[in-house]
Amino acid sequence: MQDGARAVVVDPVQAALAALVAPGSTVIDVGGGSGTRAVPLARQGCVVTVVDSSIDALAILRRRAAEAGVADRVHAVQADADRLAGVVPQGQADLVVCHHLLEQVDDLPSTLSSLAAALRPGGRLSLLVPGLLSAVLGQALAGRAGEARAMLADPAGRWGPRDPLRRRFDIAGISADLAAAGLEVDQVTGLGVVSGLLSGRSTQASDGDLAALEQELAVHEPLRRIAGDLHVLARKPVPSNPDPAPSP
Numbered sequence: 001m002q003d004g005a006r007a008v009v010v011d012p013v014q015a016a017l018a019a020l021v022a023p024g025s026t027v028i029d030v031g032g033g034s035g036t037r038a039v040p041l042a043r044q045g046c047v048v049t050v051v052d053s054s055i056d057a058l059a060i061l062r063r064r065a066a067e068a069g070v071a072d073r074v075h076a077v078q079a080d081a082d083r084l085a086g087v088v089p090q091g092q093a094d095l096v097v098c099h100h101l102l103e104q105v106d107d108l109p110s111t112l113s114s115l116a117a118a119l120r121p122g123g124r125l126s127l128l129v130p131g132l133l134s135a136v137l138g139q140a141l142a143g144r145a146g147e148a149r150a151m152l153a154d155p156a157g158r159w160g161p162r163d164p165l166r167r168r169f170d171i172a173g174i175s176a177d178l179a180a181a182g183l184e185v186d187q188v189t190g191l192g193v194v195s196g197l198l199s200g201r202s203t204q205a206s207d208g209d210l211a212a213l214e215q216e217l218a219v220h221e222p223l224r225r226i227a228g229d230l231h232v233l234a235r236k237p238v239p240s241n242p243d244p245a246p247s248p
């Protein structure tokens, strides 16, 4: 691309979700908040249940869904992710979305098992989780080598007890966590290579240039490993047919 050429900036996560669903698909968005993903998916014709612990976020969700004309396809359920099995049907969802929540939950294996249990066989899971290596490099670039080393040494990727996140993820770790929950990873994409490293520091780049640069960097394989967020798509395997009973 020539200097100054304008890139068409798309939201890669929304594009990935859009490709997984069709009108009538059932979607559960756990920790879906005010509907950043739920409302566009409902616009596509999906029936979306948002499970979130915040009454305030769900109130905003209902208002946004009404404004978008999709209130009949968006259901807001106030519940903790721990209680997912009690508030959504089991084994039926075409797509479960869980973005920016796993870094906060108490019991990661239990939450991942609940997400898997909500999916139908062949259904897909979309996770957005904070990348460990990006945070380590961000600390190092900010002159906090001690915190960077602590994050690398800690199994949860935290820099200490006052770290606001309960955990961070690398590709091998989240893949193993998903396998333990009975899910197969289809794809891991890195989001926000530069913004993760900037970690709140200012830049002279415009928002549009930065977004375009992120899009161009994201296709370079080594960089996805140091992206600020990892977007993981996984699937629930379809059980293979048991061997037919031997004929008498």
Ligand SMILES: C[S@@+](CC[C@H](N)C(=O)[O-])C[C@H]1O[C@@H](n2cnc3c(N)ncnc32)[C@H](O)[C@@H]1O
Binding pocket: 030, 031, 032, 033, 034, 036, 037, 051, 052, 053, 054, 057, 079, 080, 081, 082, 098, 099, 100, 101, 104, 105
């Ligand atoms: C960082 S926001 C992410 C919102 C949305 N998923 C997104 O990516 O834009 C986290 C959301 O999870 C909700 N939340 C936090 N802990 C939760 C829990 N244990 N169970 C259900 N929702 C939770 C919060 O209320 C909030 O709406």
